[in-house]
Amino acid sequence: MSSGRSGMGAELKSRIMSSRGDIFPKLIAMQKLIQARSFAVFRVTGSGLPRKRVLSCECESWAAGGTGGSYSDAFVACYGEFLLSHIDDLLLPLMWNAKNDAISCTSSDFGAFVSRLPTASLPFAGLAFPVRLGAVGNGFVVFGMSSSDDLSSEVIIDLHNRSCKLMMDILSMSERKMTQSEALSDREIACLQLAGDGRISEEIADNLGLSVHTVNAYLGSATIKLDSVNRIQAIAKAIRLGYIN
Structure with missing residues (x-):
């Protein structure tokens, strides 16, 4: 026995070990579903006080979009405070347009259930799915778009559902990072x-x-x-x- x-x-x-290798294929499948250029997963870290919290990048593929570098810092600089404030009050997906609205990310049939971020200096549009898991942790699954798209409600709901499951996996794995x-x-x-x-x-x-x-x-x-x-x-x-x- x-x-x-x-x-x-x-x-x-x-x-437990093999599950880590399952994260990126799931993100890539979600990325392909909406033909996004890249993805990133951010975790809310720090104390419960708003000014003490920050968004930490758990994994990302910004560089895979041909930029030659990561846009994680630029994204957080543009929208970090908005996202941290948003997750306290709402769980609606967020969308934003590229600089000068050169690329747009919209949803004509789901607009009432999407929050829009102000257009900033990022060269790509995108959407972010907030995931609030209480004591387990909170975060966002983010996708950058290199071409304009009007996403259907079915696709947005599906991606948000997948984002919640994915974030649960990532946060659980992070919690399992113990020393020998x-x-x-x-x-x-x-x-x-x-x-x-x-x-x-x-x-x-x-x-x-x-x-x-x-x-x-x-x-x-x-x-x-x-x-x-x-x-x-x-x-x-x-x-x-x-x-x-």
Whole structure:
């Protein structure tokens, strides 16, 4: 039974690592859907005070659009404050036009449910999808457009839905960035899994061939590593982070 649980831990770790490689293909698929030139994902970091928060770029492909450099800083300089203010009050997608309205991004049949940003100095138009996930984190999935487009409501809703799922994946992976000393061991994962299945310490010990004292030690260390106040919270967090199911 112990080797089975070790295999489960290895499988979970493999799934966590491989999931990082799934992010860019998903973003590229969304980019192709609207024939966008590039994409970027920004996370809201800092304290809860408006002036303390900033947008940090988690991943981007601005340079892939042939610019020879990243527009992340320019985008944040133009619209960072607008986006941070917007996500506090609304979850409507945002659109903007390129400098001098040379390129436009619009939605004639969904205009009432889209917020427009003022035209600034960016050489491309685009749209940004706010994602608010509470304690998990908040952020934006952004697409830059190199040609004018009138996006349908179906496409916008689909992209916003995908953005929410994508941001959840990215923020969860970011939260899983632990040092080797903090990473959960296979034994800790196995004990948490069985505890999550409703087993008490005596049953877990019998299942894994361990002493009750050792089981409680594993559960205690896992609780500390997951920065949880008790075993129940540790189980909930382990499920959310993908360690157990």
